[in-house]
Amino acid sequence: MADMVVLYPSPGHLSSMMELGKLILKHHPSVSVTLIMSSPSSDLVSANPSFTFIPLPEVSLPAPITSFLDLAASFFEIPKFNNPNLHQTLLSLSTSSNIKALIIDFFCSPAFEFLSSRLDIPIYYFNSSGACGLSMFLYLPTLDKNINGSLKDLDIVIEVPGVPKVPSKDMPPVLSDRSHRVYQYFLDTGKQMFKSAGVIVNTFGSLEPNACKAIEERKRSPNEPRPPIFCVGPLTVTGESKRESECLTWLDSQPSRSVLYLCFGSMGVLSSRQLKEMAIGLEKSGVRFLWAVRAPKEDGETQARKAGRAAEPCLESIFPEGFLGRTRDRGFIVKSWAPQLAILNHGSVGGFVTHCGWKSILEAVCAGVPMLGWPLYAEQKMNSVFLVEELKVGLAVKRADDDDDFVSAAELEERVTELMNSDKGEAVRERVKALSGAAVVAKSEGGSAHVAMERLVDSFK
Template identity: 30%
Template sequence: MEASKADISIVVVPFPAQGHLNQFLHLSIRLSSHGLAVHYAAPSTHIRQARSRLQGWPATVIESLHFHELPIPSYASPAPNPNSSIFFPTQFHPLFDVFEDVEPHLANLLQALSATSRRVVVISEPLTSFAAREAAVLPNAEPYTFWTTPLSSTLAGFGGESPATALLKSLGVKIPSWEDCWSKEVQAIITRIQAKFRPEYGLLTNTCRSIEGEFLDFFMQQPNFIGKKLFPIGPVNPTNIMETPEPRHQCLDWLDKQPASSVLYISLGSNSSFSDVQNEQLATGLLNSDQRFVWVLKEADRGDVFVKKEIDEKYKLPSGFMEKVKDKGLIIGDWAPQLEILAHKAIAGFMSHCGWNSCVESISMGVPILAWPMHSEQPWNSIFVSDYLKVGVIVRDWDRRKEILLAGEIEETIKKVMVYDSGEEIRRRAKELGETVRQEAADGGAATANTELLAFIHHATRL
């Protein structure tokens, strides 16, 4: 007997930072497209943020979603500090401190849906595990975790020897230090959350077997996961990109005029900042590399991205830089349509902070990555794409995070991917992996990400 979807409610609860909001919204769209009632629950500001930055889908796709605004106490939204001694975005601390106060409001939503649904499926993440706790007290609710970072980073972070670390060592892959990946304040929040009971029926993850197949197998052998279900449903971002309606972003018109596979895209994360000195060195390296580029150079996100700035951020660049690059470079001072940029035929490489969202988007578009990690699990991601997948190179090694990277080294790394014959293998592997991932994500593919999504839907809606 085929299970009905009409009496199933899906509730997704993202953490209020761009890389999380975005992945959860993509997931919501994919689930909704299969006829499920999907409820996206977040503070009003962050719902607005997620919706305003959505790319790659027709504008109408979010009309079928149910958005629930979770009240949150007022919080400060300070400007980022590009000269901080650590790269973690400490401007988010006030938001993170109050975010868990949404829990009773979420509990009310779950209770209301529980009364009218055969089953309430709650999808949260480790940093919103209070949603799983609230689901656990309802008789007809099932909590699942959506992992927005690679499972390989978790396995690589385990202390001591494990099958995963043994594999990495056999391949000569270096596991980076976790020092300075988080601020002390955020580490305390993570520790507090992890100490609380977090039940789950299974795990969804924004990856696929082409990207993390060996690590998925290792993860399923972990003692605390035995007996649970794993659904590698990634990429959750669309891989057949549909441009947003007019007005079209100016950078896409500029890219249309560039030769195929000739442009370096540079975006070092929505919540990271460089000092003026480092920006000057990056600009000089770009200039000396003599490569076309699109550079997203804007103030990092605040806790509330819509808060009015006291002053417009002005970035110090080398004298005459804009005049010298006017025919070859474009600087974007605001939000950029990253998926549409990466999918453009003119793009040849992506200099990235290696947030997992950006990694998966770049991999799925077949674009080589120039890795410049900033915080969180990004040091691992940079090693993973360069040394394990071999679809990228390291720009700045994490061990040198306290240094200013000089223009000469930046220039040389750009040329390694964009110019030199030695980069041909990286470019070839990136293109081939992108094709494989897109095939996995396509409807009807064998053992595909689409099949994994359907498997989750079938499980969630079972009688």
């Protein structure tokens, strides 16, 4: 029977896991890679002929989603309800293939406990974020024992080996409320990772040396050995469409490293008030900018609910009167979607205002672009701490004292100027430039990520 590796992604981490699949095929050409997932689109299937896609049935959740924590819980519950279907699919595949490994996204953790007692297949976890986040995650069972009460009700500093200190207010909401079921899902996953065949991490050693070392050195009891850790990143998307874009043509006419790129991800939405304030700050800063603007969220609207509405923004109604005309010669607005990889790798881009999603951070590091961290939701505030304190490839905006979600025009102007035109910004620029080179070395033959990938493939055999 032919050897097979099965990937079980969650929708939000599909692109990173597919890059992992491509690496597996590159290092182990004789193996086949199959993705089991809910409703793979025909475009996805046709664009990736080297993979086999097997759809799982759509499942209905018993409880309505009324908050961000409910949404995060549903990422675990959909795989939970699909466990019997996944089990049957793997049994069917086993009749014609020798399944060497099942790699599950951490949101698919309910599959680990269900399958580990039913199938004799090594199960690996895929951690789409970095080593700092993983270290925090693996330490969660210890934090759960040592801290009384929910983090949302405390004003303390969280200390984890190998990770910068994180104020409790900057911890991910999913880890901050013990009363919500999503907290238990994350806690259980932190425990189950120790029982897995290994944990695959989207990072490289020289990017997060302290966290990587702390994870490797973490001691467990003799009866609970530490699983091997495979730092195989950066897993950034390859083969992005090279379609023509007006913003790239505009960048061609700008001076080298002069443009600030602003983008907050697919779910990054801001209020009308905040967008107006940003426009004022950008105009006063005098910098050139390329800004991906999404339609503003309405008062009281959640990030997730707004992200479901794809209406293009009406720029004239969003920005201060005359803003577009006054900044026409040095600014370019993109409505909603922007070709981020192509933008970050363009020679005219010299800075990136980001929501601190790990994928965006890695893309900027690989492109050698320094960042200004402006986190919005989920684990992004924690990532912002890592960005500044551990990676040292960015600066961070400060929130208004009376509104934790609001950044003033004066603050944005000051931080943008600092990033683009100061000695402090230049130091960050040199650091990220060095790490961009280190990323290339890590993935090259003999580099740390290349060696980790060889170790991973050898463990399948």
